[in-house]
Amino acid sequence: MMTIDKDKVFKNSRLTYRLETLANNAISANDPLFVEKLGCNIREMRILRLIDDHPGIEFNEIMRISGLDRSLVSRLIRSLLEKTLILRVNNTEDARRYGLFTTDTGKTCRQLGRELSDAAEALLLQPLEPAEVEQLKALLGRLLSWVRSDDYQTGVQAMYGSFRGREER
Amino acid sequence: MMTIDKDKVFKNSRLTYRLETLANNAISANDPLFVEKLGCNIREMRILRLIDDHPGIEFNEIMRISGLDRSLVSRLIRSLLEKTLILRVNNTEDARRYGLFTTDTGKTCRQLGRELSDAAEALLLQPLEPAEVEQLKALLGRLLSWVRSDDYQTGVQAMYGSFRGREER
DNA sequence: ACAAATTAGTTTCAATTTGAGATTATCTCT
DNA sequence: AGAGATAATCTCAAATTGAAACTAATTTGT
Numbered sequence A, B: 001m002m003t004i005d006k007d008k009v010f011k012n013s014r015l016t017y018r019l020e021t022l023a024n025n026a027i028s029a030n031d032p033l034f035v036e037k038l039g040c041n042i043r044e045m046r047i048l049r050l051i052d053d054h055p056g057i058e059f060n061e062i063m064r065i066s067g068l069d070r071s072l073v074s075r076l077i078r079s080l081l082e083k084t085l086i087l088r089v090n091n092t093e094d095a096r097r098y099g100l101f102t103t104d105t106g107k108t109c110r111q112l113g114r115e116l117s118d119a120a121e122a123l124l125l126q127p128l129e130p131a132e133v134e135q136l137k138a139l140l141g142r143l144l145s146w147v148r149s150d151d152y153q154t155g156v157q158a159m160y161g162s163f164r165g166r167e168e169r
Numbered sequence C: 001a002c003a004a005a006t007t008a009g010t011t012t013c014a015a016t017t018t019g020a021g022a023t024t025a026t027c028t029c030t
Numbered sequence D: 001a002g003a004g005a006t007a008a009t010c011t012c013a014a015a016t017t018g019a020a021a022c023t024a025a026t027t028t029g030t
Helices: A006-011 A015-038 A042-053 A059-066 A070-082 A104-124 A130-147 A151-161 B004-010 B015-037 B042-053 B057-067 B070-081 B105-126 B130-147 B151-161
Strands: A086-090 A098-102 B088-089 B098-102
Touching: A006 B057, A006 B070, A006 B130, A015 A104, A015 B105, A015 B130, A015 B151, A042 A059, A042 A070, A042 A098, A042 A104, A059 A098, A059 B004, A059 B015, A070 A086, A086 B105, A098 A104, A098 B098, A104 B015, A104 B130, A104 B151, A130 B004, A130 B015, A130 B105, A130 B130, A151 B004, A151 B015, A151 B105, B015 B042, B015 B070, B015 B105, B042 B057, B042 B070, B042 B105, B057 B070, B057 B098, B070 B088, B130 B151
Parallel strands: none
Antiparallel strands: A086 A098, B088 B098
16 A cells, blocks of 8 residues: 655646645635624635735726626626625716725624634744745735736737647647 | 726635645646646646656555545556556565666656756746745645645534534524 | 606526436445 | 445535726826
């Protein structure tokens, strides 16, 4: 019966794999905590935070910034409205639009969420030195803006072109 | 009409968020490429790689190392078998078990996958210096083994206990 | 002025993904 | 042989998804 060293396998792994695994682990540890303590999941909290930081923000801005799908954003907003964490104020100039604001309950929830996130992040980053945390954040930030850039997309397209499949289809 | 700077919002964001977004972006760029060029998705490729690196590996080991759910691993293996990328050899001592090996097609596929991954990773990491790439890999590696450790789980449990929710339920 | 086209946001629906638990098959122990 | 444990598969119901249809309001073109 062979026993393979998990860490060793991991050491040879791809960066995307590392990122994904780490993200999944961290999130699956935290999300239930948010749901239990605050009644909303991490994604709802992110939208709430966005609204709290940008009072009056509109649907399309939330969509643009969060990068989430239209239907999804719509559902998340509805959910937050149903929980009375946010408030909707129709735009007087264009009745299709509306601005969003956090209610008092929403502000409290957001504040609790912040404390929870702080605790969760502190725990996650416990093994790193402060300087290393900064390094990590900076590196991830650079990669993210690269990945979101047009040049990256062009690169991906070029890759598509340059590979020949296992067999012609 | 307000216009919010996406990058600025991102700079204030949580680490888990950065990780998740980056992972999602990188994966959604690469996965279709794998499917189109090799006929299997990234997760199937990971299992294939595991099998190719550890000929004769058994189901439960794949489950343990990949960290994936039982049903999911079962499905992935079936899928790889159907594509004749792997081969199943029943264990002579225990008929419930079996070992897995890559077929020639599987080896070719894995090799192509490797080239594809290399290209994809090179593109992803283009904005970083080699030394920075190493730093990033090391930092992620340390975090991952922390997140998978019992101590981390204990920490999460402690967090659960120490927070009071918005209201009693 | 008014029909056509566009835009904002919501809702529906069908396809996919998921994982818990039932199931099958085998093995071990007494 | 029977009871219970174990390995892997399969089933099914619930959740998630995003494309497309839809509603409502606005703008454009004639």
